Amino acid sequence: xxxxxxxxxxxxxxxxxxxxxxxxxxxxxxxxxxxxxxxxxxxxxxxxxxxxxxxxxxxxxxxxxxxxxxxxxxxxxxxxxxxxxxxxxxxxxxxxxxxxxxxxxxxxxxxxxxxxxxxxxxxxxxxxxxxxxxxxxxxxxxxxxxxxxxxxxxxxxxxxxxxxxxxxxxxxxxxxxxxxxxxxxxxxxxxxxxxxxxxxxxxxxxxxxxxxxxxxxxxxxxxxxxxxxxxxxxxxxxxxxxxxxxxxxxxxxxxxxxxxxxxxxxxxxxxxxxxxxxxxxxxxxxxxxxxxxxxxxxx
Amino acid sequence: xxxxxxxxxxxxxxxxxxxxxxxxxxxxxxxxxxxxxxxxxxxxxxxxxxxxxxxxxxxxxxxxxxxxxxxxxxxxxxxxxxxxxxxxxxxxxxxxxxxxxxxxxxxxxxxxxxxxxxxxxxxxxxxxxxxxxxxxxxxxxxxxxxxxxxxxxxxxxxxxxxxxxxxxxxxxxxxxxxxxxxxxxxxxxxxxxxxxxxxxxxxxxxxxxxxxxxxxxxxxxxxxxxxxxxxxxxxxxxxxxxxxxxxxxxxxxxxxxxxxxxxxx
Numbered sequence: 169x170x171x172x173x174x175x176x177x178x179x180x181x182x183x184x185x186x187x188x189x190x191x192x193x194x195x196x197x198x199x200x201x202x203x204x205x206x207x208x209x210x211x212x213x214x215x216x217x218x219x220x221x222x223x224x225x226x227x228x229x230x231x232x233x234x235x236x237x238x239x240x241x242x243x244x245x246x247x248x249x250x251x252x253x254x255x256x257x258x259x260x261x262x263x264x265x266x267x268x269x270x271x272x273x274x275x276x277x278x279x280x281x282x283x284x285x286x287x288x289x290x291x292x293x294x295x296x297x298x299x300x301x302x303x304x305x306x307x308x309x310x311x312x313x314x315x316x317x318x319x320x321x322x323x324x325x326x327x328x329x330x331x332x333x334x335x336x337x338x339x340x341x342x343x344x345x346x347x348x349x350x351x352x353x354x355x356x357x358x359x360x361x362x363x364x365x366x367x368x369x370x371x372x373x374x375x376x377x378x379x380x381x382x383x384x385x386x387x388x389x390x391x392x393x394x395x396x397x398x399x400x401x402x403x404x405x406x407x408x409x410x411x412x413x414x415x416x417x418x419x420x421x422x423x424x425x426x427x428x429x430x431x432x433x434x435x436x437x438x439x440x441x442x443x444x445x446x447x448x449x450x451x452x453x454x455x456x457x458x459x460x461x462x463x464x465x466x467x
Numbered sequence: 468x469x470x471x472x473x474x475x476x477x478x479x480x481x482x483x484x485x486x487x488x489x490x491x492x493x494x495x496x497x498x499x500x501x502x503x504x505x506x507x508x509x510x511x512x513x514x515x516x517x518x519x520x521x522x523x524x525x526x527x528x529x530x531x532x533x534x535x536x537x538x539x540x541x542x543x544x545x546x547x548x549x550x551x552x553x554x555x556x557x558x559x560x561x562x563x564x565x566x567x568x569x570x571x572x573x574x575x576x577x578x579x580x581x582x583x584x585x586x587x588x589x590x591x592x593x594x595x596x597x598x599x600x601x602x603x604x605x606x607x608x609x610x611x612x613x614x615x616x617x618x619x620x621x622x623x624x625x626x627x628x629x630x631x632x633x634x635x636x637x638x639x640x641x642x643x644x645x646x647x648x649x650x651x652x653x654x655x656x657x658x659x660x661x662x663x664x665x666x667x668x669x670x671x672x673x674x675x676x677x678x679x680x681x682x683x684x685x686x687x688x689x690x691x692x693x694x695x696x697x698x699x700x701x702x703x704x705x706x707x708x709x710x711x712x713x714x715x716x717x718x719x720x721x722x723x724x725x726x727x728x729x730x731x732x
Contacts, residue, residue, distance in 0.1 A: 221574050222729035241580035249578035255570045257480060271472045272579035320578075 172197040172318050172349035173218060177227035180213055180373070187213040188373040190227070195366075200340055200350040202360035202381075204455065205370035211353035212252055214370070215320050218351075219249060231318060245273060248316030252323050254307040258296030262306050265295055266313065273314040283309050286335055300327035308336060312343070319343060321352040325359050337363045357452045369455060388454045389426035390446050395419060397440035408432060424449070473576060473589035477563050478596070485597060488555055489604040492548070496608040499543050503616050506534055522676035536613070536620035537699035544605070545628045549635045549693050552601050553664050556640030559597040561656045563590045564725075565647030571732045587648060587722045594640035602633040620698060628698035630707065635692045638710050639664055641717040648721035651731035 173195035180187035188210045195201045203211045216222045218229050220236050229236045234243045256265055266280055284291050289305040290298075298306070304327045311319060319340070325333045340350050340363060354360050360367050361381060368378040377384075389412070402416040405423060408431055413424040419442075425432060429446055436444070449457075506512050513532050516524055531538040564586070567573050573586060606629040613620055639660050646656040667687040671694050674684020684690050691706035 216574075216730070219574075219578050221577060241582060244578060245580040247578065249575070251571055251575060251578075253571050255567070255572040255575060257476075268472065268476055269575070271475070272576060272581060274580060 170197045171195060172199075172232060173351055174230045175214070175218075175227070176229075178214070178217060178224050178229060179226045180210075180217065180222065181225040186373045188217075188224070191370075191373070191375050193368055193375060193378065195349060195351050197349050198344055198347045199365045200344050200352070200363055201366045201368065202364035203351065203353040203368050203370060204355065204357055204360050206355060208372075209370040210373040211355075211370055212322055213373070215249075215322055215351070215353065218320060219244075219247070245314070246317040248311035248314065248319045250307045250311040250319075250321040250324055252326070254303060254310075256295040256303060256306065259294055261292050261294050262289060262298065262302075263291040265306055266291070266310055269310040270313050278313060278315055280309060280313065283312060283339075286339065287332055288335075301329060301332065304328055305332070308339075312339070317348055319348060319350045319352075321350065323354060324352050325354065325356065333359070357450065357455050361450075384454070387426070388449045389424060390429070390448050391453070392421075392423045392425055392429065392432060392444070392446045394421045394423070394436050394441060395443040396421070396436075397442055400439050405432070405435060408435060471589055471592070472581070473563075473586060474592050477559075477590070477593040481559060481563075481593070481597070484558075485555075485600055488551075489601045492551070492601050493604050493608045496544065496605055497612060499540065500609075500612045500616050500618065502543075503536070503539055503618060506539055507536075507617065510534060520676075522672065531696060531699050535699070536618040537624055537696070540609070540618075540620060540625075540628070541696045541698045545632065545693065545696075545698050548602075548605065549632045549689065550664065550668065552598055552632055552636035553639040555601065556594055556598050556636040557643045557657055557660050557664070560590060560594045560640040560643040561647055561653045561660075563593055564644055565651050565653040565656050568647070568651045568730060569653055569732055574730050574732060577730070583726050584722050587644070587718065587725055590644060591641070591718050591721075594644060595637060598633040598636040598640065602629040602636075605629055605632075624698050624701055627702040628696075631692045631695075631697045631703060634707050634710050634714075635688055638688055638714050638717075641714040641721070645717045645721040645724065648725035649728070651728070 171194040173193075175191050175193040178188050178191040178193075191210070191214065193214075203214060205211055213222070217224050218231060218236055223237065231239065231243055232246060236243065260268070262284070263280070270280075281291065284305070287305045287308065289302060289309065295303060295306065304324075308321075308324060311321060324336060324340075328336060340352075344350055344365075352364075364381050366379065367381045367384055369376045379387075396419045399419050400416075400421065402414045402421060405411055405421060406414050410425045410427040410429075410431065411423050412426065415422040423432065433444075512534055516533055531541065533539055533542050564573070576586060577583060606625055609618070609620065609625045610622060612618075613625075642663060643656045643660040646659050647653065650656065667689040670680060670683035670687040671690045673680040674687070674690065688706075688710055692703060692710060695703045695706065697703055
């Protein structure tokens with residue numbers, strides 16, 4: 169599959185502060201790719217370089233095969249952008265706002281009313297009267313207005329209630345199924361898990377992980393909690409190959425494992441087990457683990 | 468819509484302010500016209516001014532008779548109008564470029580096929596409209612209301628004075644635009660240009676009184692465009708051409724500077 173966005177050796181430096189460090193990343197055409205990371209990790213910086221709003225100190229970004237620095241208007245006509253903070257005219261209605269935004273793109277626009285209805289956005293109210301979530305909907309409609317080939321969405325689900333968020337995800341999945349590419353950022357990892365095909369984790373401007381979201385989920389391991397009738401020796405469990413970490417608290421053990429739970433169950437069965445729960449790690453926990461490990465390694 | 472989206476938006480968001488200022492200026496002209504007959508028929512005003520020190524006289528237009536239509540309007544209208552219209556131009560240029568950049572609107576615009584150069588061009592166009600509208604209103608008010616109070620101000624002189632004001636204000640708008648293009652900071656663009664505006668005015672006043680300030684006066688656009696009293700002496704063609712050329716040059720400079728840098732938001 170071709171790449172819609174290619175970032176090569178992207179570094180952004182402000183004085184001695186690094187916004188990005190040597191970032192290599194591919195966003196496959198027709199995929200929904202999520203960029204996740206804590207605040208200040210470089211998500212917005214990456215998107216702003218892709219849009220040529222800011223320039224990389226070194227390295228380059230290409231979109232649909234064109235260098236984003238030099239491609240100019242023809243390329244930007246194919247890109248839809250939702251900024252993290254959408255600047256709107258308080259007195260204008262959502263419809264007026266969208267008509268104006270559409271006028272920036274010299275292009276026939278899609279059916280705004282239908283899209284607004286799907287997102288439950290009232291087009292006739294002044295933007296100043298809208299809640300944060302409704303303002304966000306205006307931005308989402310505006311990013312989709314000219315049917316762009318590449319969508320760059322900075323925290324698209326921010327402020328949306330769960331129902332609208334689900335509608336947004338289906339809009340984005342539909343776009344991807346028509347061959348559009350969606351490149352979005354989020355710091356809510358559950359969102360990324362719901363919608364993305366691929367995920368890239370940034371921390372302090374560095375790419376710390378990048379993979380297919382399912383591979384991520386499969387590889388991320390499980391959290392097992394066992395309540396015993398009497399305290400047990402955690403050392404009996406630490407030696408098991410698939411156990412990475414054991415936290416003992418009285419008669420309770422919490423274990424982080426990867427792979428099959430079979431050996432663990434057999435080891436636990438030697439004692440009287442009161443309760444046994446096993447669940448996959450959330451991306452949140454995994455993300456924290458990835459970032460924390462890096463900090464330990466760096467420190 | 469679609470051909471000049473930035474200009475069209477600028478007109479919509481700044482329309483009320485522009486109309487309000489223009490109505491205010493028209494009322495000011497009407498008030499001056501209402502006062503004029505008192506001055507016109509009383510030559511003691513000229514005698515009174517002759518008693519004043521040179522510096523004070525300079526504020527009222529030097530040795531030109533204040534009871535003449537051109538002299539009166541130079542002293543009472545065209546001395547303050549350039550400052551007011553400049554403030555309008557500074558406000559428009561600052562908020563439409565650096566101000567809109569700070570709130571992320573320019574980034575949104577530049578995610579569309581529009582080039583950065585177009586942003587500078589359309590904001591420049593709005594700056595021109597911001598100086599042309601109020602000066603046209605003043606010119607029309609003078610030409611319509613003048614005859615009723617027997618204001619001896621020729622059409623060409625009134626137009627010359629209004630053109631001078633527009634050109635003067637445009638220069639300050641373009642300085643603001645250029646600083647905004649270079650820095651992306653609204654407050655910095657306003658602050659620097661305001662200092663230049665006040666400095667140019669003070670240089671004219673001080674230059675009239677103190678010889679050491681004459682080089683400063685010679686560098687002041689206020690001196691060449693406004694203190695030359697176009698309402699009395701007609702078009703200061705050379706000054707107008709130079710200032711327009713400088714303004715155009717600033718537009719080019721702004722384009723280059725804006726194109727090279729990172730957006731601030």
